[in-house]
Amino acid sequence: MTEGFGVRLRERVGERGALCVGVDPSPHLIESFEREDSVESLEYVALRLVEAATQTASCVKPQVAFFERYGARGYGVLERVIREARAGGLLVIADAKRGDIGSSNEGYAEAWLGENSPLASDAVTVSPYLGVNSLQPFVERTGTGRGLFVLAATSNPEGRSLQGARTAEGPRVFDEVLAAVARWNEPSPSVGNVGVVLGASAPRGEFSPRQVRGPILVPGVGAQGGALDQVGRLLEGVEKGTVIVSLSRALVEGGTTPRQLATTAARWRDALAESL
Numbered sequence: 001m002t003e004g005f006g007v008r009l010r011e012r013v014g015e016r017g018a019l020c021v022g023v024d025p026s027p028h029l030i031e032s033f034e035r036e037d038s039v040e041s042l043e044y045v046a047l048r049l050v051e052a053a054t055q056t057a058s059c060v061k062p063q064v065a066f067f068e069r070y071g072a073r074g075y076g077v078l079e080r081v082i083r084e085a086r087a088g089g090l091l092v093i094a095d096a097k098r099g100d101i102g103s104s105n106e107g108y109a110e111a112w113l114g115e116n117s118p119l120a121s122d123a124v125t126v127s128p129y130l131g132v133n134s135l136q137p138f139v140e141r142t143g144t145g146r147g148l149f150v151l152a153a154t155s156n157p158e159g160r161s162l163q164g165a166r167t168a169e170g171p172r173v174f175d176e177v178l179a180a181v182a183r184w185n186e187p188s189p190s191v192g193n194v195g196v197v198l199g200a201s202a203p204r205g206e207f208s209p210r211q212v213r214g215p216i217l218v219p220g221v222g223a224q225g226g227a228l229d230q231v232g233r234l235l236e237g238v239e240k241g242t243v244i245v246s247l248s249r250a251l252v253e254g255g256t257t258p259r260q261l262a263t264t265a266a267r268w269r270d271a272l273a274e275s276l
Contacts, residue, residue: 005147006191010241012058017269021053022248023062033256039070043077052261054088064096092121099127109137113146123147132180142193152177155199155220175207185213210237219246228275
């Protein structure tokens with residue numbers, strides 16, 4: 001039987017810590033490496049971040065948008081990033097935030113989780129806001145050892161009015177998302193393969209994250225203003241080894257040489273070990 005993504009992630013976090021390196025080669029981040037924005041610089045920066053992650057992190061999370069802006073050449077770089085990360089013992093979470101209906105989701109699921117796809121990743125981020133049950137094509141593929149991270153309560157202020165709205169039945173929307181993910185994970189005897197995205201500054205909901213019984217991806221720490229003590233309070237009681245914290249811009253604050261990147265990442269990894 002194929003080992004589930006949730007179990008593999010927990011084992012990797014136990015070995016390497018809870019840091020997830022965000023591979024987000026935006027024009028601004030590329031500029032911090034003193035390079036002009038080009039597909040060559042995109043590749044250079046992305047691979048430097050992967051290199052730092054192999055020494056300090058359990059996984060990487062490439063932000064697909066920054067590769068997509070270069071079309072086929074950008075996707076070629078992303079394919080290399082996925083290969084290099086895997087060769088370095090890292091799990092790969094494609095930050096694609098896909099989410100549609102019917103056959104469109106079938107196509108997205110095959111692209112990001114299909115065994116024969118050049119973009120196949122260990123997990124992918126998905127949006128439930130066309131209906132949680134529309135994500136079923138992705139959920140079905142978690143039985144092959146792949147994983148999902150479903151957007152629940154994100155860090156961006158613009159999302160709060162929608163995510164925190166009350167449904168007709170009473171619960172808030174993001175609590176309904178958490179409850180749906182918990183149901184998908186019920187058959188698993190251990191940690192499930194379907195996780196959620198909870199921003200570091202997300203409000204505390206009525207449905208406890210520890211009931212999700214799946215991995216939890218936390219963005220919004222560091223440059224986005226979230227603090228580690230917020231994460232600790234938000235995720236109190238969650239099973240150890242199931243939380244990963246994504247950092248990108250904060251990793252270049254100490255410099256962009258390979259040694260500087262690795263040193264900054266190691267500092268964050270150690271801080272996470274003390275906080276989670």
